[in-house]
Amino acid sequence: MIQLTITRPDDWHVHLRDGDALPFTVPDAARYFGRAIVMPNLVPPVLNTQQALDYRERIIQHRPAQSTWEPLMALYLTDNTTSEEIVQARDSGMVFACKYYPAGATTNSDSGVTDLNNIYPVLETMEKVGLPLLLHGEVTDGDVDIFDREAVFIDRHLGKLTTAFPGLKIVLEHITTSEGAQFVGEASANVAATITPQHLLFNRNQMLAGGIKPHYYCLPILKRQQHQQSLLAAATSGSSKFFLGTDSAPHATHRKENACGCAGCYSNHAALELYAEAFEQAGALDKLEAFASHFGADFYGLPRNTDTITLEKSPWQSPAYLPFGGDTLTPLGGGEYRQWRVI
Ligand SMILES: NC(=O)N[C@@H](CC(=O)O)C(=O)O
Ligand SMILES: [Zn+2]
Ligand SMILES: [Zn+2]
Numbered sequence: 001m002i003q004l005t006i007t008r009p010d011d012w013h014v015h016l017r018d019g020d021a022l023p024f025t026v027p028d029a030a031r032y033f034g035r036a037i038v039m040p041n042l043v044p045p046v047l048n049t050q051q052a053l054d055y056r057e058r059i060i061q062h063r064p065a066q067s068t069w070e071p072l073m074a075l076y077l078t079d080n081t082t083s084e085e086i087v088q089a090r091d092s093g094m095v096f097a098c099k100y101y102p103a104g105a106t107t108n109s110d111s112g113v114t115d116l117n118n119i120y121p122v123l124e125t126m127e128k129v130g131l132p133l134l135l136h137g138e139v140t141d142g143d144v145d146i147f148d149r150e151a152v153f154i155d156r157h158l159g160k161l162t163t164a165f166p167g168l169k170i171v172l173e174h175i176t177t178s179e180g181a182q183f184v185g186e187a188s189a190n191v192a193a194t195i196t197p198q199h200l201l202f203n204r205n206q207m208l209a210g211g212i213k214p215h216y217y218c219l220p221i222l223k224r225q226q227h228q229q230s231l232l233a234a235a236t237s238g239s240s241k242f243f244l245g246t247d248s249a250p251h252a253t254h255r256k257e258n259a260c261g262c263a264g265c266y267s268n269h270a271a272l273e274l275y276a277e278a279f280e281q282a283g284a285l286d287k288l289e290a291f292a293s294h295f296g297a298d299f300y301g302l303p304r305n306t307d308t309i310t311l312e313k314s315p316w317q318s319p320a321y322l323p324f325g326g327d328t329l330t331p332l333g334g335g336e337y338r339q340w341r342v343i
Helices: 019-030 049-060 083-092 116-129 146-164 178-186 197-201 204-208 225-235 271-281 285-300
Strands: 003-007 011-014 035-038 070-076 095-100 133-135 170-172 191-195 242-244 308-317 322-324 327-329 337-342
Touching (some): 003 285, 011 242, 019 322, 035 049, 070 083, 083 095, 095 116, 116 146, 146 170, 146 178, 170 178, 178 191, 191 285, 197 225, 242 285, 271 285, 271 308
Parallel strands (some): 011 035, 095 133, 133 170
Antiparallel strands (some): 003 308, 308 337
């Protein structure tokens, strides 16, 4: 039996949702990850430290007994976020980042920032106190094609941002393009990116050819194969700028199989297993550990996990449906055979 033992990994981008969803999402997230940056795009969003601490309490109630998994909280930036809020968040020791959603870009982003210039004073404070900025890096202009929204964001905003705030740690979340991989690869050590399993394993053909498949639909949207290959090259390059962030984002099955289907893929039932498949296909299993378990912690200035987990190559059938509150959830690759399992 082929086995691979690696330092316990962390997930630097996950959506756990709230309420009825937590008994399902938290145990999956805590199964073998050591920590997770928990996205704040709830309804209503997590806007301040008190709300983040309250949300953390609700999450922790569903952490399996004996688990030492830690949810690392993030604040949702709006046009009205204040510098005082940032300082308080940093001082709490429980908030590890702030998330920028362009208003209207993705799930629950209606209260997001309408213009990056509106949050420049807040970014200055984040730079000063050392709180990383996490970007949903897309523009929302109606005249920009949905497949170009990440590249246009990089072109219009990211260079300006890194020049204005050279000391600010920035994570370009869930990158989907060659432009994203290239920008981050060439930027300073303060700029990094997370990459999801779906953007490594799939391209827009899987979503659109032979019938529209809503369970592959997430934002930023899957791009053409050439971009998938650039992302695989970045993830397996050994560069410490690229690390694991699943963007596991559950929506009930009926909300995705819908005339106006929600964006988001649920991958936390088999996250590391999916990444292992992508790395194996790229002939780079030896690069999985640093991507999954070292580079993210290093970037955030947190200690690496000290224990290990073991993956074994032994195929298993991923469930087609999972329970999700009173609903069902269709996981990424549901019903398919996965090659690796965490034992
Ligand atoms: N990635 C997605 O398609 N959806 C995420 C939001 C996000 O990360 O943009 C969600 O919360 O559902
Ligand atoms: Zn996003
Ligand atoms: Zn996300």
